[in-house]
Amino acid sequence: MKRHRLFTLIIILLSTGIIFFIPLSLSSQSFDYSVQIQNDEVQLIPGKNVSVTLFINQSENLTGIVSLQGKWVENTPEGISITIQPTTGLTPFTSIITFRSSILANLGLYTYQICAQSEGINHTTDIHINVTTDLTVMLFTDKDEYLKGQQIHLYGNATTFNDDIVDSGNVIISIANGKKNISITTQIQNDSFDYFYPISYGDDEGLWTIRARVVDNNGHVGIQSKYLTVSLPPDIMRFAVDFYSPPNNAIYQRGDTFDISVYVTENLQSVRNATTLCTLPSLVTILLLEYSPGNYKQNYTIAWDAPIGEWFFTVESTKNVSGVLKAGGGALSITIEPAPLQLTILEPTTLQFSSNSMISFKVEVRYLDSTLMKTGAVLAVTPHGNITLQNENNGVYTANITVTDQDIGSQVFEISAKDLFGNAGVVKKSILITSETQSTILVTLIPLFAASLCGIIGFVFIRRIYRFERLKSIQEEMIETQRLQEEAAKKYYKEGSISKEIYEALIYEHTQRYAHLQKEERKIINK
Structure with a gap:
């Protein structure tokens, strides 16, 4: 930072008695x-x-x-x-x-x-x-x-x-x-x-x-x-470590599986046979295996009880060459969210009950990998208040609810579940409560209702086929996106056929697309 100061230079000529006043502006480096x-x-x-x-x-x-x-x-x-x-x-x-x-x-x-x-x-x-x-x-x-x-x-x-x-x-x-x-x-x-x-x-x-x-x-x-x-240690940090996956700031749920994939280079050349480790926030280390020259990866599944929020993790790659240690590393962050629980109402199987009868609820709670939720809380919101369902058999929860004449009409029963780690899910079931007279009349309507139900089931079946095809298409595109990432790295690091700017733009585009596809895949799976 420069500082300017104004001075006046006075010159006196003794022989003539003339005095000169000359203003000067001097600049100097200021102290900080x-x-x-x-x-x-x-x-x-x-x-x-x-x-x-x-x-x-x-x-x-x-x-x-x-x-x-x-x-x-x-x-x-x-x-x-x-x-x-x-x-x-x-x-x-x-x-x-x-x-x-x-x-x-x-x-x-x-x-x-x-x-x-x-x-x-x-x-x-x-x-x-x-x-x-x-x-x-x-x-x-x-x-x-x-x-x-x-x-x-x-x-x-x-x-x-x-x-x-x-x-x-x-x-x-x-x-x-x-x-x-x-x-x-x-x-x-x-x-x-x-x-x-x-x-x-x-x-x-x-x-x-x-x-x-x-x-x-x-x-x-x-x-x-x-x-x-x-x-930084002198003369050791020679490797560049670039992330293929996951994308920086990607969002995952507990139970998700994703690839930890990096590309290790020295002077734009692939580094082979290096020891490449990923360190998670828990300080657990994962050994990444060499999938192709310079490309090290391993998949990781997020535990159901994993901490939620922002995760920072690092990857380091080291190699001893003729007694000289070479190394490099990188870091990124992702966000972990709770996983949704899947609730299935096993009972009741009918949609209509007469007043003054008892409805037995039986609900099965599973994680997305089909594992039963063996410990947690399951709550039913009923016309008579909240009722806690009891764990009957390691993941199956039951409760009995008595309805009265005051409940006649269509009633929505909401059942929610939450495990010890904050993963949660909810399911709703509509039940028609009628008087005994109404129940007799409704018996005659059951054949018509059954016919309608067959049509609904056919529609649901077609919809499920569409979801399956869409999921298959998304997963195929995810595989293709990873292939394009590897192809871009090959063109830049090995062939030198594209510039660094083009390479970085391609990697950014592919990682963003991969993250979007992961979100779409999760939406379909969770439905």
């Missing part, structure tokens, strides 16, 4: 700096102190004097004092911010803002203070800087308000890097916890945030976070 905090979330126990470190770094090679001051944002807690040491320094330098809490400090969440100033350039950063009597968590890593391919050793412990060590409890470790955000659950054992996280060559480099949330057996909670950096 950055402010980074060691930990922006602080847990403060009444009667205790806690300190955080502030790093003030210069930009480029210019130095400058930066002054620091702080203020509470919105609410100002009682019983907390703050010191900043030093408050002024020549970049680069560090400053220690100490929060001292009295035993009578107000509990709650507060925000303290640090304001840095230098030559008209201001930067601010917020520190979130949690004044609590809950747990104090200590979180450590074996170092602060890592390279891809290494593993992070996370460890720590927790103490209570009375400084007692927490000897058992759950620890949720969150790791955020770039767009990826995963959570791992571990336990406190022998008064501490530890975990090893392998850094994939497909992970993002840069600043990572590590957070540990501890919950002891009494429900007390403590949170601590830490920052570290991950960099």
Whole structure:
């Protein structure tokens, strides 16, 4: 950033006594700096102190004097004092911010803002203070800087308000890097916890945030976070990993099966016989097999109890060539939604009942792969309120409902099911409730009704044939779309007959078409 300053040059000629005033405008590179905090979330126990470190770094090679001051944002807690040491320094330098809490400090969440100033350039950063009597968590890593391919050793412990060590409890470790955000659950054992996280060559480099949330057996909670950096290892990242499937930001349901397919190259040439692994959010790894030169893939079926929401997963490919490790990686995200359950009403088989009779309902609940739902809740919405169906035999649910004269007419019974993981489905059945006199009259109409029913059944049969043909056509087009993806890769990477721009446009078009076909396929299957 350039800064212009106006000066006046005064020239005096002694021999003549003439004085010249010449205005000058000079430009110079202005000073800038950055402010980074060691930990922006602080847990403060009444009667205790806690300190955080502030790093003030210069930009480029210019130095400058930066002054620091702080203020509470919105609410100002009682019983907390703050010191900043030093408050002024020549970049680069560090400053220690100490929060001292009295035993009578107000509990709650507060925000303290640090304001840095230098030559008209201001930067601010917020520190979130949690004044609590809950747990104090200590979180450590074996170092602060890592390279891809290494593993992070996370460890720590927790103490209570009375400084007692927490000897058992759950620890949720969150790791955020770039767009990826995963959570791992571990336990406190022998008064501490530890975990090893392998850094994939497909992970993002840069600043990572590590957070540990501890919950002891009494429900007390403590949170601590830490920052570290991950960099590219020198002379190793030589492979390019491009995704064929799934398309980035694709949407799937539990129970769906999709291909994880990548193309691995080095200098636009296919890489053969590489070890190619996909790491799921659960940190489970899947070995991708070489389907054709440079193309590695494996299919994956989403479990019925899989976490829903956004999934980030990475793929890394490594190969040892004459004692030299070569590697590369990539990442993308998909969205997982709950799966629909299929409900079939086995009973009643008739559509008409007389008043003051009992209707026995028997409902079968299955997943899309025909597996029976053995545990879950099945509810019937009836004219007399909601009734819970009982699990009679591992996936078959029953209930008896008595109808009265008040129910005479057409009644819609809605039956819904939901398993333990949030997968759900619903089915409706219309039943005609009549008086005994009406029931006698309706007996004479049954032959006519049967004839009509035959026509309906014929229509449904024809419709099912159409759905089957449509499904077959969609699946054939999906296979053809995958073939076109491979053909585009062959033309670009092997033959060099198309440009990079054309290749990327073709891959984008084919992946979008494949995702659309998957949605159409799912709609037909779910009907």
